[in-house]
Amino acid sequence: MTFIGRIVCAAIAMLLSLGATCALAAAQATLDRDRIALGDTLTLxxxxxNNDDLSEASLDPLFADFEVLQRSSSSNTNIVNGRISRSRQLIIEMTPKRQGDLIIPSLDVGNSTTAAIPVTVGPPASMGGSDETVVFEMELDHKQVYVQSQVILTLRVLQAINLERRNISEFTLNNAFVKPLEQRSFQTRIDGRQWRVDEIRYAIFPEQSGTLEIPQQVFSGRVTQRRRSLFDMGGSGQRVRRIAGPISIEVLPIPAAFVGDNWLPARNVTVEESWSSPPEQLGVGESATRTIRITAEGAQGAQLPPIRFNPVDGLKYYPDQPSIGEEELPSGLLGTREDNAAVVPTRAGTYTIPELRIPWWDTQNRTLNYAVVPAREIVAALPAGSAAPATTIPLPVAEPSTSTLPEALSSGRESNPLWPTIAAVTTTGWLLTLFYLWRSRRTIQTPNSEEHDSVSEKQTFKALLAACRQEDALAARGAMIAWSATLFPDAPPRSLEQVSLRFADGELAAQLDALDSGLFGSNQTTWSGPALATRAKQLRNQYKKKPTTNRVLALYPSPG
Incomplete structure (x- = not known):
């Protein structure tokens, strides 16, 4: 690549990085709830x-449908692996002016613009003429759900008076996975009276079909009284106790219409594919990381199925550890899973990565759906500068005729006896130079420090034993290749197949084949870490007993 070409590439990379930074730094707007009643307060x-000044954010677009009650700000600084990230928040408390399906409009914040957010405003709440000042409720978003699908339980405390020492009984549930969600607090107006509302929410995932009984919950507190003196610690107010529940959930079994090995109930599932570099431009021996990201609304991250990178003849996959997590939305949990694998073409050609199809059950519409990544074609080419088959180019042979040389030079060479001497000296010097370079290269490549070689061998062998002990197939593969490379520095292996050839041991070859097949084969073969460690120890002992002068020769048995 020319100097100008390198400058252009660097400029493009800088622009892309700046674009990515701007994209990550854009202002974001979130709501604490997406469904409220008229009279409730809402937190935006x-x-x-980035460096956007939140104090200059224009809230004028909000005034059409919302009344802004209060605004505050906060800042946060995180240090992760030496990298400092700062964020600032503008917290706006507001209340809707009317019922209906409203929109939180886009807001300009410095050089950024937030996305619009929908919110549904229902009719105002009513106590039906009750004179209660403290209300405790239990509410489910669905009373009929599928097994292992999400149901949201909300415990709601409404108080029109000041309370202290408030407490709710500990929530426990059998035959279900329970995930506490973020607590919500807001103000609302009911029947002309101002109320404080606290919501404690749980995402529940029933583990068995049938009826799931949620036991009654108890709220208690004391009415706050004015202190009569500085020494009055309070707490003498009237005790308040409220009970909500019990309540039942009907849990449906897996429907017969669902197909697939992994039952995945959710409100919505998406799957995305991304590459670290364009797969259409891969060369033989080069790698690109393929990332598959699955998101499921209303599911845990642990429920999402693992991605099987099925091998394609001519392509090698090197999978990494998956990343599994969860995010919280107003509707509950958003499960996420990322699977990564390095893709390496082993020979030139055109390859088709098959379609990825993940079945999932739509819990709202009760239908079978598929999240799909289409099939993709990869054209792998040989690296630039390497010919497809190696061809031998013959060196030019001098013709007897010297007609191509200038006449004076030709006649001089024929008549001057000094030319053969000059040619002989030049050829000898050239051969001596080649011999010196060859010896220098061997001296550099051959380790002459037995102490350094011993330490390197010990370290890599220790890493191999640790990987086998932890049954970590991917780490064991890399450690086995690294350890073998220290034993055979003149021809270090680069794959498990080459390791097998170096040792020429049938038992080790079978174990390495099982290891390789378990990682990259179509059938998930079981390999034994302890067995591989035992055989490696035996071979290491045999190897160390051999004379050091015959190390390389002993690796290749004679044909006879």
């Missing part, structure tokens, strides 16, 4: 990670 949070 605007978060910025």
């Amino acid at each position: 949070t605007i978060t910025a990670t």
Whole structure:
């Protein structure tokens, strides 16, 4: 690549990195709830990670449908692996002016613009003429769900008076996975009276079909009284106790219409594919990381199925550890899973990565759906500068005729006896130079420090034993290749197949084949870490007993 070409590439990379930074730094707007009643308060949070001044954010677009009650700000600084990230938040408390399906409009924050957010405003709440000042409720978003699908339980405390020492009984549930969600607090107006509302929410995933009984919950507190003196610690107010529940959930079994090995109930599932570099431009021996990201609304991250990178003849996959997590949405959990694998073409050609199809059950519409990544074609080419088959180019042979040389030079060479001497000296010097370079290269490549070689061998062998002990197939593969390379520095192996050839041991070859097949084969073969460690120890002992002068020769048995 020319100097100008390198400058252009660097400029493009800088622009792309700046674009990515701007994209990550854009201001984001979130709501604490997406469904409220008229008279409720709603909290809008605007978060910025760049230099945008949140105090200058224009809230004028909100005034059409919302009344802004209060605004506050906060900042946060995180240090992860030496990298400092800062974020600022603008917290806006507001209340809707009317019922209906409203929109939180886009807001300009410095050089960024937030996305619009929908919110549904229902009719105002009513106590039906009750004179209660403290209300405790239990509510489910669905009373009929599928097994292992999400149901949201909300415990709601409404108080029109000041309370202290408030407490709710500990929530426990059998035959279900329970995930506490973020607590919500807001103000609402009911029948002309102002109320404080606290919501404690749980995402529940029933583990068995049938009826799931949620036991009654108890709320207790004391009415706050004015202190009569500085020494009055309070707590003498009237005790308040409220009971909600019990309540039942009907849990449906897996429907017969569902197909697939992994039952996945959710409100919505998406799957995305990304590459670290364009797969259409891969060369033989080069790698690109393929990332598959699955998101499922209303599911845990642990429920998402693992991605099987099925091998394709001519392509090698080197999978990494998956990343599994969860995020919280107003509707509950958003499960996420990322699977990564390095893809390496082993020979030139055109390859088709098959379609990825993940079945999932739509819990709202009760239908079978598929999240799909289409099939993709990869054209792998030989690296630039390497010919497809190696061809031998013959060196030019001098013709007897010297007609191509200038006449004076030709006649001089024929008549001057000094030319053969000059040619002989030049040829000898050239051969001596080649011999010196060859010896220098062997001296550099051959380790002459037995102490350094011993330490390197010990370290890599220790890593191999640790990987086998932890049954970590991917780490064991890399450690086995690294350890073998220290034993055979003149021809270090680069794959498990080459390791087998170096040792020429049938038992080790079978174990390495099982290891390789378990990682990259179509059938998930079981390999034994302890067995591989035992055989490696035996071979290491045999190897160390051999004379050091015959190390390389002993690796290749004679044909006879």
